[in-house]
Amino acid sequence: MYNPEIESASRTQMQEWQLNGLKSTVKKVYENVDFYKKKFDELGIKPEDIQTFDDITKLPFTIKKDFRDTYPYGLFAEPLENINRIHGSSGTSGKPTIVGYTKNDLKNWGIIVARAIVAAGGKKSDVFHNAYGYGLFTGGLGLHQGAEELGVITVPISGGNTDRQITLINDLKPRGICGTPSYILSIVEKMEDMGIDPRETNLDYGIFGAEVWSEEMRSTLEKKLNIKAVDIYGLSEIMGPGVAVECHEEQNGLHIAEDHFYVEVIDKDTLQPVEDGESGELVFTSLQKEALPIIRYRTGDIASINREQCKCGRTTTRMSRIKGRTDDMIIIRGVNVFPSEMERVLLQVRGLVPVYQIHLIRKGAMDGIELHVECETILFDEVGKDLKHDTITLLKRTIQHQMKSTCLITIDIVVNPPKTIPRSEGKAIRLVDKRKQSPLGV
Numbered sequence: 001m002y003n004p005e006i007e008s009a010s011r012t013q014m015q016e017w018q019l020n021g022l023k024s025t026v027k028k029v030y031e032n033v034d035f036y037k038k039k040f041d042e043l044g045i046k047p048e049d050i051q052t053f054d055d056i057t058k059l060p061f062t063i064k065k066d067f068r069d070t071y072p073y074g075l076f077a078e079p080l081e082n083i084n085r086i087h088g089s090s091g092t093s094g095k096p097t098i099v100g101y102t103k104n105d106l107k108n109w110g111i112i113v114a115r116a117i118v119a120a121g122g123k124k125s126d127v128f129h130n131a132y133g134y135g136l137f138t139g140g141l142g143l144h145q146g147a148e149e150l151g152v153i154t155v156p157i158s159g160g161n162t163d164r165q166i167t168l169i170n171d172l173k174p175r176g177i178c179g180t181p182s183y184i185l186s187i188v189e190k191m192e193d194m195g196i197d198p199r200e201t202n203l204d205y206g207i208f209g210a211e212v213w214s215e216e217m218r219s220t221l222e223k224k225l226n227i228k229a230v231d232i233y234g235l236s237e238i239m240g241p242g243v244a245v246e247c248h249e250e251q252n253g254l255h256i257a258e259d260h261f262y263v264e265v266i267d268k269d270t271l272q273p274v275e276d277g278e279s280g281e282l283v284f285t286s287l288q289k290e291a292l293p294i295i296r297y298r299t300g301d302i303a304s305i306n307r308e309q310c311k312c313g314r315t316t317t318r319m320s321r322i323k324g325r326t327d328d329m330i331i332i333r334g335v336n337v338f339p340s341e342m343e344r345v346l347l348q349v350r351g352l353v354p355v356y357q358i359h360l361i362r363k364g365a366m367d368g369i370e371l372h373v374e375c376e377t378i379l380f381d382e383v384g385k386d387l388k389h390d391t392i393t394l395l396k397r398t399i400q401h402q403m404k405s406t407c408l409i410t411i412d413i414v415v416n417p418p419k420t421i422p423r424s425e426g427k428a429i430r431l432v433d434k435r436k437q438s439p440l441g442v
């Protein structure tokens, strides 16, 4: 452990830190952020009203729209001269969500990520290959900050330029690697194309996250690279990567950095807390942040929490893998489907690579799903004409059957020739809404 006194602190001690952090955060936002002062006043609450964890439900939620409405600096609790860095969300449309950090925030973030790298199996002398994108996105610089705090030899390659990534993995012999799971898979595929055996690198562990991925994807990456892969979670509005991470010992739930973030899990419709172990929307309150302290941020991410102590010795609450996002859930003919569930089913079918896209289409007057998958072996000729028609038909039927029995929906399957579904250098685009392109689109 990087900070054993914190990561394995007693519950009583952790709760004492958390309550102090909660009280000071509430005071800080009330005194420094007009947005929160107004909200608190409307609800008739004062910082002194928050004395126990139960009082937290008196506090208002913060949502993504609040960042947009106060863009760019409206939620900052420090004057701009105290801000040392800006990051932003990885949103694709409109203006990004701007977040800021003081010097202290950056130091704390580095420590949190250093803990994550150690939890993944990293140590000081490692060479560490950082394939998360550097820039406004928090992935690259966030992991970088943690790697430098820990003192590993950081290779700040960023995302993209896959050939160069492979050269450096071969030449610099990193023990650790990080990136989005989909991009790491692209690197692996490219190695295979070049005749390099990905199992032969010096890599021992990988820290993957920033997008939904499944247990099946983990096992594919672990086998292909001969590594241990852990899941890292975070979001820019809260800090960036490191809010939670799995330990390599157990790989069973992500340890939340609870001295920095107070977690709640709520029902997204009633907004009431759900029981431990039940899935709901994750809500975080920061406990030590200076530039952008945040109260009850509704992440839109769905997971459950488990407060049992982990065998690794860490006492922190663990969250499950992210099952999906409240806004990613596809409701087709009344059935709720998560892309991650489809990935899980898909990767159990032999002959497919873990690259797929879910297209939402319009079928007559109804919505439908077209699942685009890609096959592993050459069932197509060079111009993309299928050579083994029967095999492809069988493959389609198998996937359709599995989807029907697990996700309870009937979907259309399109089997694509190898390497034809677009690869990403960062977060993969899994969901494509084509309904508006259809002549009957709404």
Ligand code: DLL
Pocket (backbone or CB within 6 Å): 088, 089, 090, 091, 132, 137, 138, 139, 140, 142, 208, 209, 210, 211, 212, 213, 231, 232, 233, 234, 235, 236, 237, 240, 241, 242, 299, 301, 321, 322, 325
């Ligand atoms: O993705 C921060 C990050 C960087 C996390 C590198 C992990 C590694 P944003 O761009 O603000 O920040 O996107 C945050 O990404 O609300 C989730 O929906 C999703 N996400 C992040 N980590 C995971 C994960 C970074 N491990 C949004 N599993 C979050 C599933 C994840 N989804």
